[in-house]
Amino acid sequence: MSTALFALALLYPLALTGALALSGTASPRRAAAARRLLVRCAPPAAVPFVLLTLLPSAGGAQPPALALPWMLFGTSWELDGLARPLVLAGALLYGAALAATAWPRPAPEEGAGSAGLTAFLLVSLVGNMGVCTAADAVTFYLCFALMSFAAYGLVVHHRTREARRAGRVYLVLAVASETALLAALLLVVSAGGVRLADAPAAVAGSEHLHWIVGLLLAGFGVKAGTLPLHVWLPLAHPAAPAAASAVLSGAMVKAGIVGWLRFLPLGEVALEGWGTALVLLALAGAFLAVPVGDLQRDPKVVLAYSTISQMGFLASVVGVALAVPELAEACAGAAVVYSVHHGFAKGALFLGVPVWKHFGSARTAPLVVVGMAGAALAVAGAPLSSGAVGKYAAKHAVEGVTVLGADLTQLLPLVATGSTLLLLRFGVLLARADLGPGHRPDAELWAWLLVVATGIAVPWSLTRRWVPSADLPGLELVTLWDASWPILLGLVIGAAWWALSAREALPSWAAHPDGRAVSPGDLVVPEEALLRRARRWAAGTQERGARSRAAAAEAARRLRPGPRELDAARSAVRAVHSWSGSGAVLLALVALVVLALAVAP
Amino acid sequence: MSTLEWYLWVAAALLGLACVRLLLARDPLVRLIAINVAGSGSLLVLVALAARTDPPDPVLHALVLTGIVITVAFTGVGLVLLRRAEEAAEAPGEDGAAGNGEGP
Amino acid sequence: MSAADFSLAGPSAVPLVMVLVSLVPGTLIFFLGEDQVRLRSALNLSAAVAKLGLVALLVPAVVDGARPEWRAPLYPGVDLVLRAEPLSLLFAGLSAVLWLLTTVYAIGYLERYSHRSRFFGFFSLCVAATVGISFSGNLVTFLVFFELLTVTTYPLVAHWGTAEAVRAARLYLFYTLSGGMSLLAGVALLTSRAGSVDFEAGGAGAVRRFAEESPGTAVVAFGLLVAGLGVKAALFPLHGWLPRAMVAPAPVSALLHAVAVVKAGVFGIVRVVHDVYGVELARALGVLAPLLALACVTVVYGSVLALRQDDLKRRLAYSTVSQVSYVTLGIAMFSEAGAAGGLVHLVHQGLMKITLFFCAGIFAELLGVKTVSGLAGVGRRMPLTAAAFTVGALGMIGLPPVAGFVSKWQLGQGALDAGRPELLGVLLLSALLNAAYFLPAVCALWFGDPADDAPEHREEAPAALLVPTLTTALLSVAAGVAAGLPYSPLWMSQLIADGVYPG
Amino acid sequence: MNDPSALLGLVVLGPLALVLVTGVLPERWLPPVGLAGAAGTSAAALVLAAHVGRSGPVGHDLAGWGPPLGIVLRADGLSALFLALTALVGAGVTVYAASDRAATGDHPRFWPLWFAVWAGLDAVYVAGDLFNTYVALEVVGLAAVGLVALGGGPAWGPALRYLFVAVLGSTLLLVAVALVYAQAGTLELLAAGERLASSGWDSRWAAVLVVVALGLKAALVPMHAWLPPAHGSAPTAVSAVLSALVVKAAFFVLVRMWFWVLGPEPVLAVVLGLLGALAVLWGGVLALAQRHLKQVVAYSTVAQMGYLFLLFPLTSAAAGDPEVLRAAWGGTAALVVGHGFAKASLFLSAGTLKSVYGTDSLSELARVVRPLPSVVMGMGVAAVTLAGLPPSLGFAGKWQLVVASVGSGQWGWAAVPIGGGLLSAAYLLKPLTVMLREPQDRARPLPESRSASLRVRYAPLLLALVPLVLGLAGPALPDLATTGGPPGGGP
Known part of the structure; x- marks a missing residue:
């Protein structure tokens, strides 16, 4: 029964996408009607995945799995402990995103465009869920590629110039990560890790261990937005439609973490060097994202930097697991819980941006404000929120680990402070944004509310039941205070900042940040300049090459016999062929032959 | 050196000189005459060879007769062609690409 | 022609029939009038379907070990041998399928043009030569059909008759004839020293004895053979003719790149390394390393040059130069998985590249778009053709689930099994370069904004052009997705590779 | 007719009788009679060749007179091969000549001269003794000069030059025959061969004489200058016969003298x-430089004849190794037959184009809008044989020569057929591309001055297809060429 459900879950969205594509061949009028119908029944695509995770798997029953031995090199999926929570969170988020784009009565201004958006969302749903549940390396790569290239469709959906530039940057990094991953997976498979279950052990034992770990960190680092490879995130999120960026930040970014948890030899071998490097990079990303994020003008870019910061937090946990094998089990559990929490909270915030624009002014305003505030507090890790669960599990997992002398458990809370600052900036920007005409409450609102509600309830329940290694924060005073002092610190700094800027004491770029000081995608700007100069240089060498070839051709033409030489040759030939000429040649030849014969024995 | 060898060397010299003259001559008429001289040179060789036995070998004499017949036939045809070739060379307008045999 | 002649084991006329199935209609078509379209198309299509049926009939029997063989004395001491083996069926199957589709495409493509009887006549002769090459049982038969392929493809390249086409055809003939010269010298050297060299799975015994006596001459012979084959296989220094031959009509480009010529060259290299010298002997003689180096250079060189071409067909041509050397790379890698990867890429590259050429033909013929930059916004006007092009392009880059991924994954594993991770580096570098010159085209196709004067309405290609294109695109995906099924290209290649690498 | 020895006589006397008949008949009757005669003669020759192929050499003393004075006729494998070639190509050319008056120089005397050449050729191939060979060769020479002269004004000069070459050749051959007779005491081929071999006579000087004499007639390179103008300016049917058959007679006699005597x-x-x-090199380069189609084909003859002379070094280096000898003889036989058919077809194609479009200059032919497809196809197929591409006889010959040279350890000679193939492809490609290329300036298309009948358009194609099919005939040719092989030098 579970295999059939699994097959249905994977096939239904793909069938819908196929139908959407083929509907294009019908006559325009019928095609539009068919497309509207298909888009209508897109959101339920997430339901089978949710049901799959809720199947009673008590009593060691075989976890739901699907194997197709005839496809590619034998593809197989399996919903194991690690995948279950992530699939649930991802499926709910995708469901909400699809509902937000598909069901609202007055189709938003994109009109026909929503079919393309829905199709790409469906494909990335399959890809994302496939990545989480893949049971062997080839399937993992297949789903990862599917998800990455579908995401490109989401990023360039609006076809504006910025969208196309964001798409280009995203594509370059995605292709680079695909290539690095392919190399890593090939090395893993050749070391014997075809099935993911025994991949970490195979990697630990392989003689290319350092090559594999390096490639994995780079390949998945692009997706997880760790420091040098994060540049696509702040460009992609503003360009993509809100629902798409919710899914991008909420679910797709987590694929990087899943990849690390699946393939890295956590708990098999202690990799001091790699672990520490990852932790340092992650923390640097987490802390540097805050100032850059605060200087932006577009709320979605601020959220993007908040994602980079949160993913930094997650990456540090994985880094610890890499460095200290004993803590691997706990860190993995904590990473999963934190991913689930971040998925819901960040998804709610991203979906909230258009919701605030459409429903911020009408009767539903207070509901939206409360929802957004709740999600923001969750991201910051306020007590009793899903954030608290995630942060507590993470802090508890990395107990007693020091990096470069600083105790990790002291550093992590500061990330919460940074998030608070970012979210304050986000709140201010939203407040200042002008609101559109009030809409009557429709699917977009209910979808957002669904995400906010599940965001609060689901992390608590699934941590207790599905992730045994992570433990829940109790209600004692000390844990409450641990969760809340970073937020208070953030508020104090925010207030001080606000006061100073009100009295013009700060320099103008700090007081009224407008995104010009550090443009979104920070490192990418110098990289693009470098690329343009390289392309100009290449064009230069090509043009110089063409000029030198033309000169060579000119010289060759002069060398070739001109008409004068040809006539001389022709008359020479005529002379040799004349009667007396050929006679003379014959006589000479006969003389030679006679001489040779006379001499020869 | 017996008279037989003497005649053989004379015949060979005659044949050789006639051939050289034939090959190097530019004027076709000179070549035609050279052919006849070469022909007679070759026939003298045959006669000399025949004379080695007494009575002289009839087969070689038959060869000599045939040689004479062929040389005369060719000389006749050659003269007719020579005349026609000169007429053709004088008559303008012929696209005498091959000219009088001097073409490449 | 008694019934016994058609038995599937031992001496039988089946391989000869395979060659005649396209030779006879080819010669008949020459004498058809220009306007007898229906008769000519019927003749052509029935021959193509018959050949496909025969291959389908032969595959199960041959896989179970049957080796039908037809032998006739050719030159003193040498026989004309046609034998059906898994390797020959792999190549003959590919050319049979693609011949049928290219014929349908050509009928639609050349509808308004003249000289069609001449075109289809030579086209069928070409495929007859290709099948002859795939079924050849010894080196001399291979040489005869290899040169026959040169002769029959020349008029196709010069088909348009423009000054440029004729010049390209002359360059093509100059390259392939000098290749033929080198091949003739090599084959003559081997045959005169090692007797008539029949192909045997692990390498011909006679050649092994000859190589033990005089390894130097054996290496010279190998060099001559590979140089001769390298011209058609477009190995690095000998590939100059391929981009220039892009002047030919689209079905001919499809034929040159995917179905016959380039494949014949690489097939020859596979035969020489696997069935004449045998892999162990080739390695012992130390000839595999230079071949491997040459293949690597060609793989990267082809991709780099493809990056700099704006003309679509020239970019595809350089991409072929690079992709075909994947096969040589796989063969020269000295690992079973690598050999299987090389062989399966022979089929996959054929399927994907012919899709791309069909699309290029449609773009050029109906929209007049000949350059990559001109592709902007074409996706909206021709969604199906653009979809086919995308499938082909993604396959070329090696993204699952299209067939290209399967061969790249297999080659990667082969490289690691052979303990040569740097080969994996070459493969991935080429994949990156492929992405660099294919993805912009695909992105421009779908997300580019069309030139302002371009019309907006949809205009799909006529069925005769569209159906073959979509079929080959679907085949490329099917060959990838269903790679695990028995009788799939991957399955056959692994079977062949297992035969070559004992144990 | 079942008695093969009678065939020997018929093969020579048949055409001789036809010479008289066609000399007398009024012009209207000439083509049909010519056709019938050609059919009869070639049938006789083919039956004889088949008989020799089956049961070895056939000998016959004409009218019962014994060797010293009587005429001995003898046909072994080699002569059977040349007889068959002459029969088939002769028949093809006769069909072409009968259907197109222009091809015969528009002159009734073509037929008697042509049958005289045919009779002479057959006589050379079946002559059993040296003197008959000499006389037959002279008959061929004289008739050929006459045929060339049929070409009208521009052909008389080259005909005269051809005459001088023929006479010089015959004089030197006569002396050589005399020397051999003087030493061997007999003119009969086989007997003379044995006696000379046994007497240990130093035959170098006689060999030089023979080589120069027959080199002149076979247009071997320094002595080739007479051929292109003669074959170029002669009428179509004549140049086909001269290039395909007459030049080969001299080669045949050289092979007879070299190996048998x-x-x-x-x-x-x-x-x-x-x-x-x-x-091969000189002919090829000059063929590339020519601007007229018939000149290209004529120089191609000079080039292709070069291949045949490789037989001598290969057999002398073979040191008795039967494998190499068989390959050398088989290769030469294949090239002789292949070249015969292909060259005749090419000259007929060139003739057809000249008669239809009035010119054979390549630059003019480029202005033809739609060249006759069958003629162009014929030229293409002939080019395949001449360039030695499979499956033609040309390739079979090239393959066997290469195997012979590699087998006998003399790799150098292999370069000639291999390199030559490429060179011949180059000079044959030039006229083909002119035909294949769409005319640039459609403003001045070259009109078809005369329409060509069906036979004229398809004869070249048929002749060109024969060597293509024969290429796959397997060992039939080498076996025929080596039955009754030469005493020492044969396999």
Whole structure:
């Protein structure tokens, strides 16, 4: 029964996408009607995945799995402990995103465009869920590629110039990560890790261990937005439609973490060097994202930097697991819980941006404000929120680990402070944004509310039941205070900042940040300049090459016999062929032959 | 050196000189005459060879007769062609690409 | 022609029939009038379907070990041998399928043009030569059909008759004839020293004895053979003719790149390394390393040059130069998985590249778009053709689930099994370069904004052009997705590779 | 007719009778009678050749007179091969000549001269003794000069030059025959061969004479200058016959003298090989430089004849190894037959184009809008044989020569057929591309001055297809060429 459900879950969205594509061949009028119908029944695509995770798997029953031995090199999926929570969170988020784009009565201004958006969302749903549940390396790569290239469709959906530039940057990094991953997976498979279950052990034992770990960190680092490879995130999120960026930040970014948890030899071998490097990079990303994020003008870019910061937090946990094998089990559990929490909270915030624009002014305003505030507090890790669960599990997992002398458990809370600052900036920007005409409450609102509600309830329940290694924060005073002092610190700094800027004491770029000081995608700007100069240089060498070839051709033409030489040759030939000429040649030849014969024995 | 060898060397010299003259001559008429001289040179060789036995070998004499017949036939045809070739060379307008045999 | 002649084991006329199935209609078509379209198309299509049926009939029997063989004395001491083996069926199957589709495409493509009887006549002769090459049982038969392929493809390249086409055809003939010269010298050297060299799975015994006596001459012979084959296989220094031959009509480009010529060259290299010298002997003689180096250079060189071409067909041509050397790379890698990867890429590259050429033909013929930059916004006007092009392009880059991924994954594993991770580096570098010159085209196709004067309405290609294109695109995906099924290209290649690498 | 020896006589006397008949008949009757005669003669020759192929050489003393004075006729494998070639190509050319008056120089005397050449050729191939060979060769020479002269004004000069070459050749041959007779005491081929071999006579000087005499008639390179103008300006049917058949008679006599009578001479063999290689190169380069189609084809004859002379160095280096000898003889036989058919077809195609479009200059032919497809196809197929591409006889010959040279350890000679193939492809490609290319300036298309009948348009194609099919005939040709092989030098 579970295999059939699994097959249905994977096939239904793909069938819908196929139908959407083929509907294009019908006559325009019928095609539009068919497309509207298909888009209508897109959101339920997430339901089978949710049901799959809720199947009673008590009593060691075989976890739901699907194997197709005839496809590619034998593809197989399996919903194991690690995948279950992530699939649930991802499926709910995708469901909400699809509902937000598909069901609202007055189709938003994109009109026909929503079919393309829905199709790409469906494909990335399959890809994302496939990545989480893949049971062997080839399937993992297949789903990862599917998800990455579908995401490109989401990023360039609006076809504006910025969208196309964001798409280009995203594509370059995605292709680079695909290539690095392919190399890593090939090395893993050749070391014997075809099935993911025994991949970490195979990697630990392989003689290319350092090559594999390096490639994995780079390949998945692009997706997880760790420091040098994060540049696509702040460009992609503003360009993509809100629902798409919710899914991008909420679910797709987590694929990087899943990849690390699946393939890295956590708990098999202690990799001091790699672990520490990852932790340092992650923390640097987490802390540097805050100032850059605060200087932006577009709320979605601020959220993007908040994602980079949160993913930094997650990456540090994985880094610890890499460095200290004993803590691997706990860190993995904590990473999963934190991913689930971040998925819901960040998804709610991203979906909230258009919701605030459409429903911020009408009767539903207070509901939206409360929802957004709740999600923001969750991201910051306020007590009793899903954030608290995630942060507590993470802090508890990395107990007693020091990096470069600083105790990790002291550093992590500061990330919460940074998030608070970012979210304050986000709140201010939203407040200042002008609101559109009030809409009557429709699917977009209910979808957002669904995400906010599940965001609060689901992390608590699934941590207790599905992730045994992570433990829940109790209600004692000390844990409450641990969760809340970073937020208070953030508020104090925010207030001080606000006061100073009100009295013009700060320099103008700090007081009224407008995104010009550090443009979104920070490192990418110098990289693009470098690329343009390289392309100009290449064009230069090509043009110089063409000029030198033309000169060579000119010289060759002069060398070739001109008409004068040809006539001389022709008359020479005529002379040799004349009667007396050929006679003379014959006589000479006969003389030679006679001489040779006379001499020869 | 017996008279037989003497005649053989004379015949060979005659044949050789006639051939050289034939090959190097530019004027076709000179070549035609050279052919006849070469022909007679070759026939003298045959006669000399025949004379080695007494009575002289009839087969070689038959060869000599045939040689004479062929040389005369060719000389006749050659003269007719020579005349026609000169007429053709004088008559303008012929696209005498091959000219009088001097073409490449 | 008694019934016994058609038995599937031992001496039988089946391989000869395979060659005649396209030779006879080819010669008949020459004498058809220009306007007898229906008769000519019927003749052509029935021959193509018959050949496909025969291959389908032969595959199960041959896989179970049957080796039908037809032998006739050719030159003193040498026989004309046609034998059906898994390797020959792999190549003959590919050319049979693609011949049928290219014929349908050509009928639609050349509808308004003249000289069609001449075109289809030579086209069928070409495929007859290709099948002859795939079924050849010894080196001399291979040489005869290899040169026959040169002769029959020349008029196709010069088909348009423009000054440029004729010049390209002359360059093509100059390259392939000098290749033929080198091949003739090599084959003559081997045959005169090692007797008539029949192909045997692990390498011909006679050649092994000859190589033990005089390894130097054996290496010279190998060099001559590979140089001769390298011209058609477009190995690095000998590939100059391929981009220039892009002047030919689209079905001919499809034929040159995917179905016959380039494949014949690489097939020859596979035969020489696997069935004449045998892999162990080739390695012992130390000839595999230079071949491997040459293949690597060609793989990267082809991709780099493809990056700099704006003309679509020239970019595809350089991409072929690079992709075909994947096969040589796989063969020269000295690992079973690598050999299987090389062989399966022979089929996959054929399927994907012919899709791309069909699309290029449609773009050029109906929209007049000949350059990559001109592709902007074409996706909206021709969604199906653009979809086919995308499938082909993604396959070329090696993204699952299209067939290209399967061969790249297999080659990667082969490289690691052979303990040569740097080969994996070459493969991935080429994949990156492929992405660099294919993805912009695909992105421009779908997300580019069309030139302002371009019309907006949809205009799909006529069925005769569209159906073959979509079929080959679907085949490329099917060959990838269903790679695990028995009788799939991957399955056959692994079977062949297992035969070559004992144990 | 079942008695093969009677065939020997018929093969020579048949055409001779036809010479008289066609000399007398009024012009209207000539083509049909010519056709019937050609059919009869070629049938006789083919039956004889088949008989020799089956049951070895056939000998016959004409009218019962014994060797010293009587005429001995003898046909072994080699002569059967040349007889068959002459029969088939002769028949093809006769069909072409009967259907197009222009091809015969528009002159009734074409037929008697043509049958005289045919009779002479057959006589050369079946002559059993030296003197008959000499006389037959002279008949061929004289008739051929006459045929060339049929070409009208521009042909008389080259005809005269051809005459001088023929006479010089015959004089030197006569002396050589006399020397051989003086030493051997008999003119009969086989007997003379044995006696010379046994007497240990130093045959070098006689060999030089024979080589120069027959080199002149076979247009071996330094002595080739007469051929292109003669074959170029002669009428279509005549140049086809001259290039395909007459030139080969001289080669046949040289092979007879070299292997059957004088015995191989190693130093001279190498010289012949080198001259052959030079012929392939020089003929090829000059063919590339020509601007008229018939001149290209004529120089191609000079080039292709070069290949045949490789037989001498290869057989003398073979040192009795049967494998190499068989390959050398088989290769030469294939090239002789292949070249015969292909060259005749090419000349007929060139003739058809000249009669239809009035010119054979390549620059003019480029202005033809739609060249006759069958003629262009014929030229293409002939080019395949001449360039030695499979499956033609040309390739079979090239393959066997290469195997012979590699087998006998003399790799150098292999370069000639291999390189020559490429060179011939180059000069044959030039006229083909002119035909294949769409005319640039459609404003001045070249009109078809005369329409060509069906036979004229398809004869070249049929002739060109024969060597293509024969290429796959397997060992039939080498076996025929080596039945009754030469005493020492044969396999």
